[in-house]
Amino acid sequence: MTMKYWLMKTEPTTYSIQDLEKESNQTTCWEGVRNYQARNLLRDEIQEGDRVLFYHSACKEPAVVGTAVVSRQGYPDHHAFDKRSKYYDAKCDPENPRWYMVDVTLEQKFGCPVTLASLREKAALTDMVLLQKGSRLSVQPVKKKEFDAVVKLAK
DNA sequence: GCCAACGTTGGC
DNA sequence: GCCAACGTTGGC
Numbered sequence: 001m002t003m004k005y006w007l008m009k010t011e012p013t014t015y016s017i018q019d020l021e022k023e024s025n026q027t028t029c030w031e032g033v034r035n036y037q038a039r040n041l042l043r044d045e046i047q048e049g050d051r052v053l054f055y056h057s058a059c060k061e062p063a064v065v066g067t068a069v070v071s072r073q074g075y076p077d078h079h080a081f082d083k084r085s086k087y088y089d090a091k092c093d094p095e096n097p098r099w100y101m102v103d104v105t106l107e108q109k110f111g112c113p114v115t116l117a118s119l120r121e122k123a124a125l126t127d128m129v130l131l132q133k134g135s136r137l138s139v140q141p142v143k144k145k146e147f148d149a150v151v152k153l154a155k
Numbered sequence: 156g157c158c159a160a161c162g163t164t165g166g167c
Numbered sequence: 168g169c170c171a172a173c174g175t176t177g178g179c
Contacts, residue, residue: 011177035162058177116178134160136176 005147006046007053007064007130009138016017017054017065017109026106027071030139031039032087034099038139043074043100046139051152052104053142056113057129063113064150072083110154124149 008030010016031102033042052068076097079087092098117124129140142150 011178037162062178136161138176 004047004050005068005142005144006050007055007140007142008034009055011058012056020106021109028101028115029101029103031077031101033101033138035138038137039100041139042049042102045101046073048073050053051147053147065113066109067107068104070133071101074100074102077101080090113155114150114153120148120155
């Protein structure tokens with residue numbers, strides 16, 4: 001299985017790369033994704049060892065702020081069954097999980113975040129899912145050359 | 156805060 | 168299965 005590349009969005013007011021940095025083992029579960037297209041990626045496509053662009057959305061300066069590695073592949077998001085969780089989903093049956101998550105581990109926090117504006121300036125990145133009009137997927141595929149180009153911009 | 160784009164819900 | 172209404176996302 002060859003390594004794949006992804007981009008995951010998070011609102012830094014909810015969970016930021018600084019939060020990930022502070023976790024034990026700098027690892028967290030990526031809970032709360034409640035979109036079927038993204039769910040399918042989390043459940044079926046994303047493999048341990050895959051690389052992730054960590055993206056801050058809905059904030060003053062939207063940007064890729066670092067990279068992470070998938071440290072556990074898809075498993076049921078148990079927050080959906082927890083009434084106290086903000087991600088509780090009353091329609092979910094633990095016997096037949098609807099929502100999935102993966103674990104991610106911090107790889108690198110960029111010293112220099114790669115802003116959305118700077119991504120748009122790069123001709124090599126015009127096909128990135130993130131940059132397409134109306135694109136809202138919070139977990140999305142990235143091509144290797146795109147991943148590499150973004151990492152390069154962080155230097 | 157605005158609003159375009161997209162996803163989901165539910166009546167029919 | 169259609170589609171209007173509503174809710175959410177997320178850049179600006």
